[in-house]
Amino acid sequence: DSGVTQTPKHLITATGQRVTxxxxxxxxxxxxxxxxxxxxxxxxxxxxxxxxEERAKGNILERFSAQQFPDLHSELNLSSLELGDSALYxxxxxxxxxxxxxxxxxxxxxxxxxx
Amino acid sequence: xxQVEQSPQSLIILEGKNCTLQCNYTVxxxxxxxWYKQDTGRxxxxxxxxxxxxxxxxxxRYTATLDADTKQSSLHITASQLSDSxxxxxxxxxxxxSYDKVIFGPGTSLSVIP
Numbered sequence: 001d002s003g004v005t006q007t008p009k010h011l012i013t014a015t016g017q018r019v020t021x022x023x024x025x026x027x028x029x030x031x032x033x034x035x036x037x038x039x040x041x042x043x044x045x046x047x048x049x050x051x052x053e054e055r056a057k058g059n060i061l062e063r064f065s066a067q068q069f070p071d072l073h074s075e076l077n078l079s080s081l082e083l084g085d086s087a088l089y090x091x092x093x094x095x096x097x098x099x100x101x102x103x104x105x106x107x108x109x110x111x112x113x114x115x
Numbered sequence: 116x117x118q119v120e121q122s123p124q125s126l127i128i129l130e131g132k133n134c135t136l137q138c139n140y141t142v143x144x145x146x147x148x149x150w151y152k153q154d155t156g157r158x159x160x161x162x163x164x165x166x167x168x169x170x171x172x173x174x175x176r177y178t179a180t181l182d183a184d185t186k187q188s189s190l191h192i193t194a195s196q197l198s199d200s201x202x203x204x205x206x207x208x209x210x211x212x213s214y215d216k217v218i219f220g221p222g223t224s225l226s227v228i229p
Contacts, residue, residue: 002158042221043159043204056216090158103149104217106158 003027004107006091012113018079021110025072025093031055032074033094033104034066038087049074050096078112086114117142119207119220127226132195136223138188138205146208150179150190153202153222162190162203195227 003026013019025032034046036059045058049068060066063081068074078085088109094102119140128134140148147166151159163172163179165188172179176193192199205220 002160004158043219045217045219088156092158103161103164106160109156109158111156 002105002107004091004093004105006089006107006110008110009108010111010113012115013081014115015081015083017081017114018077019081019112021076021078021089021091021112023074023076023091023093023107025074025091026105029093029095029105030072031094031096031102032068032072033092034060034074034076035090035092036087037090037109038084041087043090046076081114083114086112088112117207117209117216117218119205119218121203121205121220121223123223124221125224125226127228128195130195130197130227130229133191133193134195134225136190136192136203136205136225138190138207138220140186140188140205140207140218140220142186142207142209142218144210145183145186146210148179148181148188148208149206150177150188151204151206153204155201159204192225197227197229200225200227 005024007022030051033048035043046060048056052068066076090109091107092104094104096102122137149164150162153159165181178191181188202222204222209216
């Protein structure tokens, strides 16, 4: 158990809908990262937040957005869902901002299925 | 362009045998390199982390090496067990001004069979 929690574990929805994925980082971790992993694909970095502020952006679509709240939990919002958005979405957390020695601890993931 | 390549793409070995996974990168400026193990449907778990000055790091039966000159790393698994069946991901970080850019390799899928 990494100490990172994600809800829900599974989500099934229809095209065009909007969903929200939630992540609670490990106690004391200020950075939260979101990743997408499609079937048989590698992990794709989406976005990083540090202490409530966006700090790095990866291959995140405009239909997707995220935020980190004052209690440090984070939400990833996915809208106008398409079939291709079906994937595992992982949240990770780390203590600090820079990844020099900051190990990222991954949550169990949310499996999103868009029908 | 910052890239991380891994080989082989997949590997099947007999239980008890050793194996070596390769990672080549073109990430610059280099910050650190990590190896992660990802069981199917689970989040990745860190195995080792190495910085520029480290060329070997062990974690139980896992030993990672780093050659910063040739920009290559390897992960050696000794006396493999069925539970080693997983995807092994090489992750390289590039230094930026206020954060590190993290580049994930595509992973090597390892199957250990009895």
